[in-house]
Amino acid sequence: MRRSLFLIILAVLSGCAGRHNWLASAGEEAHRVEELFWVLLVGAAIIWTGVIGAAVYAQRRQIDPSLEKQARRFIVWGGAVLPTVLVGGLLIWGLVILRDITSDEGDLTIRVDGERWWWRVIYETPEGDVVTANEIRLPVGQTALFRLTADDVIHSFWVPALGGKMDMIPGRETQLALTPRKTGNWGGLCAEFCGGAHALMRFDAIVMEEADFEAWLAHEAEPAEVAESDPGYTVFDEEGCGACHTIRGTEAEGPVGPDLTHLAAREKLGAGIYEMTPDNMARWITDTHEMKPDIDMPPYPDLSGARLDQLVAFLMSLD
Known part of the structure; x- marks a missing residue:
């Protein structure tokens, strides 16, 4: 039993480190999702403790008809009113987060097209589109608006350390806003099963200082230097x-x-x-x-x- 418990804890903690880290957030949106997760976890633990505690108390206490009115009051307020208020509050909070991460505004716009099994990446700039693939670079502290589409089947765009995931659906455009707060190389992946090479459909999300990003984007927009005699x-x-x-x-x-x-x-x-x-x-x-x-x-x-x-x-x- 102890060994099994240890392995379960180890498996859970394995998600707390590395390039696909989803608990030590490196982006504004991921930080808000992380806050919601911890509130839900603590709230669930408190509710579970209260329910189990009430059940144990009721089982051990002798039946007393004079307490029937109090019991009904407890059931109504503790079993209906309080859960409704809590769940409603969490729903509103979650919808606010969803509204923010699906914003239609950003400091830069990036179109990403999910294909089998790679990513077409297009930066929209005043000088024209800059096309690359399988790697996304972002300036720290700026909000990037991703316009997401799919070429063939449903994919899902996810950089766990920066924010939530968003499905990419053929014939439809979805949007996702990410605001990185830390520089570094964070892992991105497809989070929707899309066929044989699904597990190998990944990308690097590299967060850079603003000046470095601008220099990279300017270089990326230039044509290749190729000698015809090569x-x-x-x-x-x-x-x-x-x-x-x-x-x-x-x-x-x-x-x-x-x-x-x-x-x-x-x-x-x-x-x-x-x-x-x-x-x-x-x-x-x-x-x-x-x-x-x-x-x-x-x-x-x-x-x-x-x-x-x-x-x-x-x-x-x-x-």
Whole structure:
């Protein structure tokens, strides 16, 4: 019994640390949800103690007909009026939080489209849209308004340390506001089962100082620096990669897969799964479905030797 209790406590506490931490909040919205959670937990404990205590007291006390009126009063006030007031108050509080996190205003607007099984990310700026994928960067202290859609099936956008989750529904746009309060790299994920690679549909949510974010966004908006004589780009073009992927500044304008313009500047590969290293990049090209089952990108097992090395070097230069 003690061992089982210890394992249960350990499993619960495992959610209190790490990149997907949902109890030590790093965002304004997550902090408010955390407050609501603790109030509900303490309130539930008090109510449970009161109910069990009343039951034990009633069981041990002898029946006294003269106390029937008091018992009825206790049932009405303790069993109906008080719970109604408490639940109503908590409902109103929860609706206020929901109103705030679904606000239609923010300091910046980011469109996120959930696809199987990756994230298309578009920053709306006065100069035009800035497109990236599988990584979201945010300025600390500013409210980001996310406009969420889905391309195929229902997904759910969730960064536990920054705020609540929001479903992404095909043919419909939902909204979520997040205001990060701490810099750092926080884990994001899809919280709605969406098919075979659902558990591998993640992303990094990187919170930066405002000046660093502005510099990053300005760089992200620039086209890639690619020499047409680059042998790696030649391999990229000959293998038909540009039919699915876009590299701004080149003839590759494929709308199907993730934008690769600044691929190597991202910290992760494969929608938040693998570190961005040359070895992982080579494996991703040749053993795609081994690294992430069920995705649409076909593997290129026959690509090897110098041609593979040149393609990997080219892709790792896109920073």
